[in-house]
Amino acid sequence: MFDKILIANRGEIALRILRAAKELGVATVAVYSTADKDAMHVKLADESVCIGPPTARDSYLNIPALLAACEITGADAIHPGYGFLSENARFAEILAEHNIVFIGPKAEHIRIMGDKIEAKRTARRLGIPCVPGSEGAIDSEKQALKLANEMGYPVLVKAAAGGGGRGMKVARSKDELPHAIATAKAEAKAAFGDDAVYLEKYLEKPRHIEVQILGDGQGGAIHLGERDCSLQRRHQKVWEESPSPALNEAQRMEIGEICAKAMRELEYSGAGTIEFLYEDGKFYFIEMNTRIQVEHPVTEMITGIDLVCEQIKVAAGSPLSMTQKDVKFFGHAIECRVNAEHHATFRPSPGTIAYYHTPGGVGVRVDSAVYQGYAIPPNYDSLVGKLIVHGRTRNEALMRLRRALDEFIVDGIDTTLPLFRQLVRIPDIQNGLYDIHWLERFLSSGGLDGAA
């Protein structure tokens, strides 16, 4: 096991990693920007190092500063969390060159999955079902028009280097395709410095269902079921649950085993998520995230497995401590992402939390790094915390969620709590009847009190 882990992140995920390290008896080093000097992860770590000014590029993304922090503190491993450097293959390689362990998969796997075209090619080779589309990047408008004609409209133009829903454009007819390609290319160039785009069949009303996997890099890999993350706004997940209300046990085990088998073949190491769109009983691979995800707690709640502890153990060289048969699914879990944003206009609302009270009781978990009197800086993402509930059935989880949301108080800033209080009372949500467009439709139909 490691002596000391440096956590190259902030906010709730830094705290989450810190907790896992403490349970494993490993010392922790927090790093922080000057905007985060009062942050909770700095207060709770064994040691802390300031790594730069507020701008992420100069602090949380500053590789020389992170290496220096390891040198000063003697940390022998880095956990990158999510975002920032978590899916940067070059970072993983640089750490290896300095004899520091990157708590995550092999650089090679990060690189493959970071390129969506390469990822899809690999997925197809490993027997994972994919969305029909172009084999690789599209070279010409003529080729794209021909392919789209064969697939049938609507089609989706996607950036190879994509992320966060950027560089994606729908074309509903051949007249719309050239413009969709041009705008997707321009957006991709601006956002990622790479204008390669590819084509996919556009699915009209899919659900977003993703499979959590865990590998030991030695050919062992298991799946921990799925998460349904269909409730999204601007391609950002808002509410996640497990199991998916749309799947039965046989479907769950079938897609899970396809993913686990693929990861065994790849000799994948650590935690990963294979994301699918699901429509009319079929799964279509869209991408793989080679890191811990924001919504990982719902899986932890229904399996009792600490995913971050498992990431650390595997990175330290242990084989998986469990087999597929040891993974037992129990009950239902739901997560709501509480953001510092107005619940109807979604305007960011950084500022000082005047009063803070978190819900508790049976089956309630709050993963957050804020506290009363804490000033949320404007420099980073707007996540205040995640409310996760667990129940024996989906109905019990919903009942607890309703109760927990009513107990949750965050004063002084706007949050998305009122949105969740309303969602949990809507029949479509109660019945699990939603696709990836449900939330946008709901919001644009003015379904929410106080909508602009």
Ligand code: ADP
């Ligand atoms: P990103 O990495 O930018 O988040 P993804 O490929 O994960 O891109 O897609 C993000 C979201 O875009 C999906 O969750 C889904 O809502 C939508 N999407 C992606 N591909 C398709 C498709 N072929 N048809 C319909 N919607 C899609």
